[in-house]
Structure formats: structure tokens, C-alpha cells
Amino acid sequence: MARSMEIVDGNNGGGSHGGLVVTELSHIKELVRQLDVHLGGSHELCKILASQIFSLTERSISIITSSSGSLDGGGLKRSAANAGLASPFSATPTSGVTDGPFKNAKKRKVMEKKRHQVRVSSPAGDNPVDDGHSWRKYGQKEILGAKNPRGYYRCTHRHSQGCMATKQVQRTDEDSTLFDIIYHGEHTCVQRPATAAAPEHNPEANSFLQSLTTGLTVKTEGLPPLAAATAPFYLSSSTPASIRSMATPGAELRSPFSAAPSTSENWGVSPATSDSNHVVSYLPFEDAEWRRGQNELQEVVSALVAASAPPAPAMDSLDELLDIDDIASFFA
DNA sequence: CGGATTTGACCTTT
DNA sequence: AAAGGTCAAATCCG
Numbered sequence: 001m002a003r004s005m006e007i008v009d010g011n012n013g014g015g016s017h018g019g020l021v022v023t024e025l026s027h028i029k030e031l032v033r034q035l036d037v038h039l040g041g042s043h044e045l046c047k048i049l050a051s052q053i054f055s056l057t058e059r060s061i062s063i064i065t066s067s068s069g070s071l072d073g074g075g076l077k078r079s080a081a082n083a084g085l086a087s088p089f090s091a092t093p094t095s096g097v098t099d100g101p102f103k104n105a106k107k108r109k110v111m112e113k114k115r116h117q118v119r120v121s122s123p124a125g126d127n128p129v130d131d132g133h134s135w136r137k138y139g140q141k142e143i144l145g146a147k148n149p150r151g152y153y154r155c156t157h158r159h160s161q162g163c164m165a166t167k168q169v170q171r172t173d174e175d176s177t178l179f180d181i182i183y184h185g186e187h188t189c190v191q192r193p194a195t196a197a198a199p200e201h202n203p204e205a206n207s208f209l210q211s212l213t214t215g216l217t218v219k220t221e222g223l224p225p226l227a228a229a230t231a232p233f234y235l236s237s238s239t240p241a242s243i244r245s246m247a248t249p250g251a252e253l254r255s256p257f258s259a260a261p262s263t264s265e266n267w268g269v270s271p272a273t274s275d276s277n278h279v280v281s282y283l284p285f286e287d288a289e290w291r292r293g294q295n296e297l298q299e300v301v302s303a304l305v306a307a308s309a310p311p312a313p314a315m316d317s318l319d320e321l322l323d324i325d326d327i328a329s330f331f332a
Numbered sequence: 333c334g335g336a337t338t339t340g341a342c343c344t345t346t
Numbered sequence: 347a348a349a350g351g352t353c354a355a356a357t358c359c360g
Contacts, residue, residue: 137337139352152351156336168351 116183121175128169128179133187135167147173155189163189 120128139152148171155163165187172178 136335138354140337140339141350141352144349150350154352 114183114185118181118183119172120179120181121177122179128181131181133165133189143170146170155187157189161189163187165189 122128134156135153136156136158137151137153140149141152143150150168150170153167153169155165157163165183165185167184168180168182170180172180
């Protein structure tokens with residue numbers, strides 16, 4: 001029985017100021033120089049510098065590609081790696097680099113919330129399996145033109161921890177075993193292990209692996225590995241390493257990290273749109289940061305797991321918390 | 333009894 | 347105005 005999923009990111013982004021590229025590249029140049037100086041020195045510092053270089057490179061690419069015109073951003077679907085992984089560098093102390101030109105770019109009036117679609121098949125035709133987070137259903141609605149209603153869920157810890165993550169689950173018209181799931185926002189909650197007796201530190205890894213061993217497999221469809229690794233089953237910052245360390249040794253477990261080939265068209269994403277280089281170019285700045293974090297996930301998360309630390313809250317959501325419009329509406 | 337789900341009403345967005 | 351999204355009272359369930 002195959003469980004499959006795809007990520008369709010709904011964020012649009014990208015500035016269009018070509019002149020910024022020079023500034024960005026200058027930053028990169030300086031960072032590379034510093035990195036060269038520190039090679040053999042502080043490992044942490046090298047990692048930070050590397051991540052900053054990565055981020056700046058992404059931004060530069062984004063600037064170049066977006067200023068070359070060719071797209072309006074409307075309805076553009078692309079894979080992305082922003083599935084709620086807490087950025088390992090969100091706690092990075094003041095770097096100066098991340099306060100670069102983009103900080104001064106005028107803020108979008110309406111900050112688009114992270115939106116993240118996934119398609120999941122469930123073997124029994126009942127509800128999709130646990131994705132590692134606890135959800136509370138708060139509504140259901142018939143959707144025009146759709147055979148099946150859409151269920152609305154929010155994080156169970158919305159009130160206790162202020163976690164604003166939500167998801168919508170809707171059974172597909174065509175295949176009753178397929179579900180479209182749209183995730184909104186990031187989990188900022190810290191999940192407690194369900195049972196103290198569980199040897200595994202990470203409850204999400206447990207539920208995930210359990211889903212794998214109950215006849216499900218997770219398979220990416222026509223997506224680059226980077227995007228594949230951002231499926232909602234990896235929402236916790238501490239989950240991926242656990243899964244990787246536990247799932248990859250088993251050959252029969254089809255881990256997203258193994259970059260399964262594209263085999264299906266039921267995602268509605270043509271192979272052409274899956275070209276990672278092209279797609280990545282249009283990722284907004286925040287997504288670039290997410291993916292940068294993804295690159296370094298292994299080390300950072302390994303450290304987290306080794307320290308038995310709970311998942312760090314996604315500091316990225318701070319942007320949403322501090323959104324001027326949100327604040328304004330709060331006082332309205 | 334407490335927490336989760338159901339479901340029609342109400343609010344928001346287009 | 348209508349469709350989508352959320353609220354909350356009633357209900358269910360352990």
C-alpha cells in the first residue's frame with residue numbers, strides 16, 4: 001500500500017530590484033572571506049557563515065530571476081521546503097547579514113501566511129494517518145464543486161500554548177483513498193511524549209514509524225529531495241534526524257530522503273515544474289531560509305536529539321506574530 | 333466529567 | 347450574494 005505525498009507551496013514572493021544583487025554578492029564575498037579565515041577555527045562559526053552564504057545566494061538568485069520578468073506570480077505552483085521545520089538558525093545571534101537589504105524591502109501589506117499543500121493516500125480509505133501532531137476538528141464544510149466536505153482542524157494546543165497551526169483535510173473527488181491536506185502556519189507547540197514508557201524521545205518519530213510499519217509507505221512524487229524532506233510528517237525540528245537515523249538503515253522503508261523517482265501524475269504537477277533549480281529561483285526569502293535550514297538539519301538536529309531537547313518553537317512564526325496588520329486587527 | 337466531534341449559525345472574503 | 351472559514355452549543359465518547 002502506497003502512501004504518497006506532494007508539496008505544493010502556495011507562497012508567492014520575490015522582489016524585483018536587480019541592483020540589490022551587487023549588495024548581496026558583496027555580502028557573500030565578505031562572508032566567504034571570513035569563512036576562509038575561520039576555517040579550522042570555530043566549527044559553529046563556520047556553520048553560521050556557511051548558512052548565511054547560502055541564504056544570500058538564494059536571495060541573489062531570487063532577485064535575478066524575478067527581475068528578469070517572465071512571471072507574475074499568480075497561480076504559480078512550486079515545490080518548496082518550508083513545511084514547518086524550525087529553522088536551525090532561528091536562534092542565531094545577531095549576524096548583521098540577515099538584516100541586509102531585504103530587511104529594508106518594503107513589507108508586503110498582507111503578510112502571506114505559510115501555506116502548504118500535501119496529498120496523502122490512506123490505505124483503508126479512512127482518515128489519513130497521524131502526522132505527528134494532535135489536531136482538533138473545529139469545522140466541516142461542503143465545498144462547491146467538490147464531492148467531499150472539507151474538514152477544518154487546528155492544533156490541540158492552540159489555547160494552552162498558543163500554537164496557531166491549522167490544517168484542512170479534504171477527500172479527493174477521484175480517489176476516495178486520497179486526501180488533500182493544506183497546512184497553515186507553523187507549529188509552535190511543544191508536544192509531550194504520549195507515554196513516559198516510550199524509549200524514543202520523539203513522539204512524532206514514533207507515530208511516523210508506526211504508520212510506516214502498519215503498511216504505509218511515504219513516497220515523494222516528482223519532487224527534488226530537498227522539497228521531499230519537508231513533508232508535514234517532519235513538522236518537528238527534531239523529527240527528521242530521528243526518522244533519518246531510524247528509517248534509512250532499513251532498505252524497505254521508503255524514506256523521502258532516498259528521493260524516490262517520480263511515478264505518478266496524481267499530484268497535478270508536471271515533471272517540468274519539478275525542476276528544482278528553476279523552482280527554487282522563485283522562492284521567497286523566507287523559504288530560502290527554510291531550505292537553508294534544511295541543508296544543515298542533520299547536524300543541528302542530531303545535536304538536539306543527543307541533548308534530548310524538546311523541539312524548539314518555530315521562531316519563524318514571529319514574523320506573523322509581529323505582523324502589523326495582525327496587530328491592527330487585534331485592536332480593531 | 334473532561335475533552336473531542338458535530339453541525340448550524342455567524343463572520344469574512346471574493 | 348455566495349462561497350469559504352470559524353465559532354460555539356449540543357452531543358458524543360473515553
